[in-house]
Amino acid sequence: MAQKYLGKILGDEKKKAESSIASDDDFADFATPSPATPPPAPESAAASSLTSISASPTPTGPPIKFDGPWYALWERHSLGEFQFEGYILLLLLGVLGWHLWGTRRNRAIAKKFFGNINPVLCQEFAYVGFDPYSQANTGQVVTADYALKENHPLEFITYASGRQNVAFMHTTIKLQRRSNPITWFGEHLFAFFFESIPTPTDNATITISPFDGQDSGKSGLSSKYDSFVWALVNKNHMKRWREDRYDLSLTRTSDWDGLPNWLAVMSESKEIGDTVLTKELKEAVVDCQDILEYLIVSDQPIDKPTTLAETAPKKRVILQVNIPSDTAPATLPKLLQAFIRLVDHLAAVAHFRPEVLRKVKAVREDEAKKLQKQVDEEKAEERQLKRDEDKKIEREKKLHGMSAKEQKKFLEKEREKETHKAMKRQTKK
CATH class of the missing domain: 1.20.5 (Single alpha-helices involved in coiled-coils or other helix-helix interfaces)
Incomplete structure (x- = not known):
């Protein structure tokens, strides 16, 4: 019985061994090539390798060959890689160069204008410029560096005082936006296509504040004169100034004997116009068509008042002129002198009849x-x-x-x- 059982166990072990040998043979069939299939030829192997290479992504551009030190950037890169950045740099340099040119150009125009009016200022006023020590300009030449102040590249100012009947005279020179090429070209372009937009110009506004009787204790003569609005306006700009200035909206417009056709007189009364307009002023404005915009004697605000306090009379005499950018106008000194001396004329004769003042x-x-x-x-x-x-x-x-x-x-x-x-x-x- 025991021998029979032992024989059965040995028979089972023999079957297991044969089955394991058969499985190894199966794996061997897959591992070793079949004798019916020949190995691939060298040409076909090369073709398959080329096919696999072409299927994979290939780098573009020339191969990078660099054997120099780490800091040799000129050997690793070329200027062609920075073409777009170069265009931006050129644009920035162009804008900066234009800005510097425009700033210098405006400064030169302002200095030329001041040099044109400087002899008249030194003749009519004791003090010209911004002198911290209040030194008179008698016997010395006042230069633009001393008397002209630059608020910004578009605005220059100067100041004068020390004269009978005049508290002070303030001059503001406003220039075109030459320092900003985009804005400058845009303003000229819009002015060309739209009539409602004025063409940009260089201009100067000269404002005289009279004493108006506040200096009565210093001298025997009185500088006080009556309140009114009177103006000489270039007809080319008359509509614009009547709409922009509240004080001119109170006047009536008329032509005047002895004045050129391009000038209009705006006054509240004919008697006021006959009294204010002097012979010296008539002669001074004859050849000023290209530069004169307006000459105004006013006691009312420029902007329409919104409160009763703003309607209080505040006398001033204003002259606005255009500044040619190429040459200094020869007629400007004569016009400026007549403008300054107009204040003396007002203090002497601008005292009207009660009927005129009532109107x-x-x-x-x-x-x-x-x-x-x-x-x-x-x-x-x-x-x-x-x-x-x-x-x-x-x-x-x-x-x-x-x-x-x-x-x-x-x-x-x-x-x-x-x-x-x-x-x-x-x-x-």
């Missing part, structure tokens, strides 16, 4: 009434808004303390009142 005063009072009416309407509107707001708050408080039924009755009564008011309005219409 001038009536215009001022009408404007003051219009302004007061506007102010009263604005105040009444504010009060009405405040009352409406108070009523709304009180109504919300009432509704908040009512029940739903009471609220419904309250809202129905409101609707009935509104319907009744609407019917009354329709009946009145």
Whole structure:
């Protein structure tokens, strides 16, 4: 019995060994090539390798060959790689160069203009420029570096004082935006296509503030004169200045004997025009068509007043001229001298009859009434808004303390009142 069992065990072990040998043979079939399939030829192997290489991504551009030190950037890169950056750099350099040119050009125009009027200023005023020690300019030449102040590349100012009847004279030179090429070209382009936009120009505004009697204790003569508005305006720009300046809107326009056709007189009364216009001024403006924009004697603000305090008279005499960028106008010194001496003429003769002053005063009072009416309407509107707001708050408080039924009755009564008011309005219409 034991031998039979042992024989059975040995037989099972023999079967297992044979099955394992068969499985190894199966794996061997896959591992070793079949004798029926010949090995690949060398040509086909090369072709397959080329096919695999062509299928893989290939680097573009020339191969990088660099054997130098790490800091030798010129050997690793070329200028062709920075073409776009080069264009940007050239553009920035061009804008910067234009800015420097425009700034210097504006500075040169301002200095040339000051050099043109400087002899007249030194002749008419004791002090010219911004002198911290208030030294008079007697016997010395006042230069632009001393007397001309640059606020920014578009604006230069100068100052003069020390003269009878004149508290001070302030000159503002405003120039084109030459330092900004994009804005400069844009302004000229828009002015070319649109008539409503004025062409950019270089101009100077000279403003004289008279003493107007404040120096009466210093001398025997009085510098006080009556309040009025009078102007000489170039007809090419008359419409623009009448719309832009509130004081000129109070005047009437007329031609004047002895003046060229391109000039118009704007005055509140003919008697005022006959008194203000001097022979020296007539002769000075004859050849100034290219530079003169306006000469104004005024006591009213430039912008339309919004309060009664702004309507208080503030006398000043203003001259605005264009500045040619190529040559200095030869007629400007004569015009400036007549403009300055006009203040002496006003202090001497600008004292009008009561009838003339009543007309001038009536215009001022009408404007003051219009302004007061506007102010009263604005105040009444504010009060009405405040009352409406108070009523709304009180109504919300009432509704908040009512029940739903009471609220419904309250809202129905409101609707009935509104319907009744609407019917009354329709009946009145």
